[in-house]
Amino acid sequence: MKKDRPLILLTNDDGIHAEGIRYLKMAAEKVGEVYLVAPETEQSAVGHSITLYDPIKAHEISRDGSFYGYGISGTPADSVKLALYSILPRQPDLVISGINNGANVGINVLYSGTVSAATEAAILGIPAMAVSLAQKKFPPFQWAMPHIERLTRWLLKFNLPRGVALNVNVPALPPEKTLGYKLTRQCLSKFRESFEQREDPRGNRYYWLSGEIPTDETDEEIDAVALMHGYVSITPLFYDLTAHSCTEDLTSSLKKL
Amino acid sequence: MKKDRPLILLTNDDGIHAEGIRYLKMAAEKVGEVYLVAPETEQSAVGHSITLYDPIKAHEISRDGSFYGYGISGTPADSVKLALYSILPRQPDLVISGINNGANVGINVLYSGTVSAATEAAILGIPAMAVSLAQKKFPPFQWAMPHIERLTRWLLKFNLPRGVALNVNVPALPPEKTLGYKLTRQCLSKFRESFEQREDPRGNRYYWLSGEIPTDETDEEIDAVALMHGYVSITPLFYDLTAHSCTEDLTSSLKKL
Numbered sequence: 353m354k355k356d357r358p359l360i361l362l363t364n365d366d367g368i369h370a371e372g373i374r375y376l377k378m379a380a381e382k383v384g385e386v387y388l389v390a391p392e393t394e395q396s397a398v399g400h401s402i403t404l405y406d407p408i409k410a411h412e413i414s415r416d417g418s419f420y421g422y423g424i425s426g427t428p429a430d431s432v433k434l435a436l437y438s439i440l441p442r443q444p445d446l447v448i449s450g451i452n453n454g455a456n457v458g459i460n461v462l463y464s465g466t467v468s469a470a471t472e473a474a475i476l477g478i479p480a481m482a483v484s485l486a487q488k489k490f491p492p493f494q495w496a497m498p499h500i501e502r503l504t505r506w507l508l509k510f511n512l513p514r515g516v517a518l519n520v521n522v523p524a525l526p527p528e529k530t531l532g533y534k535l536t537r538q539c540l541s542k543f544r545e546s547f548e549q550r551e552d553p554r555g556n557r558y559y560w561l562s563g564e565i566p567t568d569e570t571d572e573e574i575d576a577v578a579l580m581h582g583y584v585s586i587t588p589l590f591y592d593l594t595a596h597s598c599t600e601d602l603t604s605s606l607k608k609l
Numbered sequence: 610m611k612k613d614r615p616l617i618l619l620t621n622d623d624g625i626h627a628e629g630i631r632y633l634k635m636a637a638e639k640v641g642e643v644y645l646v647a648p649e650t651e652q653s654a655v656g657h658s659i660t661l662y663d664p665i666k667a668h669e670i671s672r673d674g675s676f677y678g679y680g681i682s683g684t685p686a687d688s689v690k691l692a693l694y695s696i697l698p699r700q701p702d703l704v705i706s707g708i709n710n711g712a713n714v715g716i717n718v719l720y721s722g723t724v725s726a727a728t729e730a731a732i733l734g735i736p737a738m739a740v741s742l743a744q745k746k747f748p749p750f751q752w753a754m755p756h757i758e759r760l761t762r763w764l765l766k767f768n769l770p771r772g773v774a775l776n777v778n779v780p781a782l783p784p785e786k787t788l789g790y791k792l793t794r795q796c797l798s799k800f801r802e803s804f805e806q807r808e809d810p811r812g813n814r815y816y817w818l819s820g821e822i823p824t825d826e827t828d829e830e831i832d833a834v835a836l837m838h839g840y841v842s843i844t845p846l847f848y849d850l851t852a853h854s855c856t857e858d859l860t861s862s863l864k865k866l
Binding site for chain 2: 434
């Protein structure tokens with residue numbers, strides 16, 4: 353019986369001891385057999401890093417006296433690679449990364465360890481989704497659980513094109529108050545941000561990145577906007593950064609070089 | 610006279626003391642006034658990380674008794690942000706990141722700090738290029754210099770679309786032996802890789818990522834292939850990860866959810 357259940361790999365960037373992945377586990381267990389393979393320590397804003405020049409260790413982590421998952425001395429992308437190549441009994445049917453506390457929309461998609469874990473799974477040919485909840489402080493993760501369960505069941509049936517991962521952002525609203533699921537695209541406008549300059553007690557200058565103010569966009573098909581309006585935003589991601597739209601102009605200009 | 614020269618910001622991920630950025634400086638100085646703002650320590654494979662929860666420091670670094678550049682306690686993307694917002698006297702005309710020792714092609718583009726610095730500049734609206742030399746050990750950086758000078762002059766005239774950065778990979782060949790410049794696209798096939806499992810003297814398991822074997826592709830319009838064949842590979846990058854090709858199918862499937 354049990355071997356017919358889908359195998360779901362869970363990971364995150366906040367570390368295996370984070371609350372977000374515990375709620376993710378509770379939601380995913382309703383649908384399949386889950387494995388947790390996640391960084392041992394918090395790895396936020398690591399981007400899509402991998403560990404090339406250090407060995408990676410995997411520790412069995414227990415919780416309440418029984419086995420909980422594998423804690424990895426590496427990044428979210430490392431965790432996915434190691435799980436797929438060396439830890440799981442077979443290829444998983446799905447990889448879910450999260451639940452991140454705080455949204456991952458717009459340009460932050462490039463900086464996010466949560467998203468990069470899903471992208472890494474997609475690169476390795478496994479359907480994947482990253483899940484973030486749009487509240488940083490005391491995040492009510494339980495509000496994301498019914499969405500995760502529903503989207504997981506759907507993803508296990510839907511034939512996601514190879515290489516594509518979904519970036520899911522859940523608004524900080526009780527499930528019955530969300531406006532539904534909306535397919536979106538990554539917001540491309542830059543955030544309004546600046547550095548605050550300060551001086552330490554010894555007179556040395558230092559800087560804090562501050563003032564990240566979201567976009568002025570209003571189109572609901574943009575991830576940040578859909579989320580702000582109360583939708584669960586779902587952006588399909590593909591790991592091709594090539595700017596295909598400008599190759600012609602560049603080719604002809606390069607010929608003259 | 611001097612104020613009419615283009616202003617060029619240089620950065621990297623190997624750190625301000627690396628040899629690669631020193632050669633980059635020599636090449637770029639032939640074309641414009643250069644500023645070095647780069648991480649103080651090596652930051653390879655940091656991906657597109659930014660520092661959100663720590664202050665960033667900038668130290669004036671000297672070399673041979675005079676001012677050389679600013680060493681930043683952060684990542685390549687941090688360096689670009691801080692340079693643009695707080696250090697440079699005006700917006701630069703171009704940002705160049707490199708010279709990386711070792712190629713940055715295919716999926717490695719997602720992992721590379723060198724490339725992410727150029728992408729960050731593009732996000733902030735400045736034309737940018739990342740330069741890598743395809744040799745890891747004792748890299749002959751001087752071979753990349755004439756290419757950098759030529760491409761820099763060209764980029765300062767060519768109207769690169771806003772948000773686009775160029776990912777330039779130079780083969781480890783004397784300039785006269787390269788086959789020329791080729792516009793390419795990011796290789797999307799995964800590398801063949803695996804983890805070697807070992808045991809430490811105390812019997813604990815650990816893993817090394819190994820066996821990164823390049824692609825089987827043969828199309829010369831793919832970055833890894835063009836480079837292998839002896840071309841200077843130039844891939845235009847844009848920071849939109851949205852998988853636009855599959856939005857229709859997903860939208861209709863989500864409606865039924």
